[in-house]
Amino acid sequence: MTDDRLLEVRDLEVEFTTRDGVVRALNGVSYGVDAGETLAVLGESGSGKSVTAQAIMGILDMPPGRITGGEILFQGRDLLGLGAEERRKIRGPKMAMIFQDALSSLNPVLSVGFQLGEMFRVHRGASRKEAKERAVELMERVRIPAARQRVNDYPHEFSGGMRQRIMIAMALALEPDLIIADEPTTALDVTVQAQVMDLLADLQREYRMGLILITHDLGVVADTADRIAVMYAGRIVENAPVKELYAAPAHPYTKGLLDSIPRLDQKGGQLYAISGLPPNLLHVPDGCPFHPRCPRARDRCRTDLPPLYAVSERAAGGAADATAEAAEAAAADAAHDDIARVPEVGERSSACHYWKETVDDARRA
């Protein structure tokens, strides 16, 4: 754990009580973000990426949701032990969230200036006039043209890209240490998406904020993230620095995702498709939740749930300086022994019994 560690989620477990039974949305999720770092959380719908974010922000609907275990350490304090009033004081000044759909996240009957100013009125006790003044400044910060004329406009009078900028401005208002962006550009066109991601990266650099970027777009991740956490069925299945993950994924699910995207620079042939469907969280398969869709699945995967294994270069036999014997010894130590070392939060890791083969195959290809 570094001194810079801003947020650390440890073994977070969340359940939802539904009419059809208890849905275990998160089954022990751990990840960490340092100050100034961008962590991308990648996953399909239902993988639990947004639920994790809501639990961190403290905006999870409870009931039906329930946090049944784990801790969320923010600047060294466990947020789950705090009361509602203390949480509220953190939300805004310390951490903020950008939502996907700006039109439904903004109040349609209040002007954007009023909504932006609310942050200063509530948290800083500013007067209405001061707050409006600050709102104009914020709109200028996120490069909205003619901010002073538009401060009294309503959300519907702005275009999609401009509305998303207002969401960003609102999140930035009190200069928080951590921003969680939940699919910030999914609803936008590519040219506008590029503008918004650029703006977000600039502002993050300027304020040295930690950023959690929740997305399912592997292109956006490659462009902006420092580290990636891949989620599947309420678990982290791979955790890695961005370049290492794209160079050699250590989990078959990550590999499948990377192979299934059509790329501008490669054409023709069939796309690789992960067979089957994401699991229903009411009936998560035994063993590794990915095994029914996994090309690498063996008997062990059907019964034993793989923990997160630490992925080290040496054990994977990929590093140039490792001798063959050392690699073998390390491999025997790490991969196929059941007493594998538990990885630190944020260390490169993979929840696959056969991560070693997966990495090696990826390197060879």
Place this chain on the structure above:
Amino acid sequence: MTPGAREPILEVRDLVKHFPLTQGIILRRQVGAVRAVDGVSFTLYPGETLGIVGESGCGKSTVAKLLMNLERPTAGAVLYKGEDISKLSGRALKAVRRNIQMVFQDPYTSLNPRMTVGDIIGEPFDIHPDVAPKGDRRRRVRELLDVVGLNPEYINRYPHQFSGGQRQRIGIARGLALNPEIIVADEPVSALDVSVQAQVINLMEKLQDEFGLAYMVIAHDLSIVRHISDRVGVMYLGKIVEIGSDTAIYEHPTHPYTQALLSAVPVPDPQAREGRERIILTGDVPSPANPPSGCRFRTRCWKAQERCERQEPPLAVPPVLADRTGEVLHDSACHFAEEKRRVAHG
């Protein structure tokens, strides 16, 4: 497949669709028009895939509706095998529609929740009873389910019992029911998860080979369009600004808008992050109710000059590139067209 001397199956000529803007409650006066589609021409050949890309609001979905004759064009013609279908009605229109079918974007709202899958896929047979005789329909529906990779046993299930990808397969099966020659797909995979998108794209390609379908695919995702298309048209504010083979558009784009669009696509390779040149457009798409004079892209274009304001560039091979050969020679509506080769990544 390259269009050779073959007859086009569908030809669109100077298609225009204006939606009136009115004012007043009792006396409705027309005060203007949203020029959603403003002079679009292209051809579609049998067995090929034409991709149309563009940002939201550029009119690509309106083009799809015009092709299906769900909207009547303000001007222009849609020729199906030489016959203008935009003027047809009644029985003649019904006969043509059998051959042009549509797959919709949102598999969650485009299937009737109160109908079983068998009824949804079999409904086209009620309208065109000559395709499948009454006693034979269930068998045909089962066949179709099998063709799109669903279990034929699911015939009595309802749409909510399926996942998004499976629902899109049902939508495709419905589109195939009448053995059409053309399928118009409006954003067929954008509502699906990444791992399921690839399955649906592969299915569409398989069906094209099997049945010799011509696809017109409308999408905003440039990498998916590239993957499936033989030719690609780029739309901006109701007009096609550049059209050509997929290599021409993706490797040798000459229109500044296409270049900006391509450079904005995130590349799934972190190694390419530093090296690549990105053109970030400023501002938003202007309102189609009041488009800029001359070239419509000039308000966001870094090359815009006084001429662009006065004179609208035609969609043709730009004269400045006339001395070149190869893929650079394709239609591009820009006075200052210039080739910009994409740097290949990874």
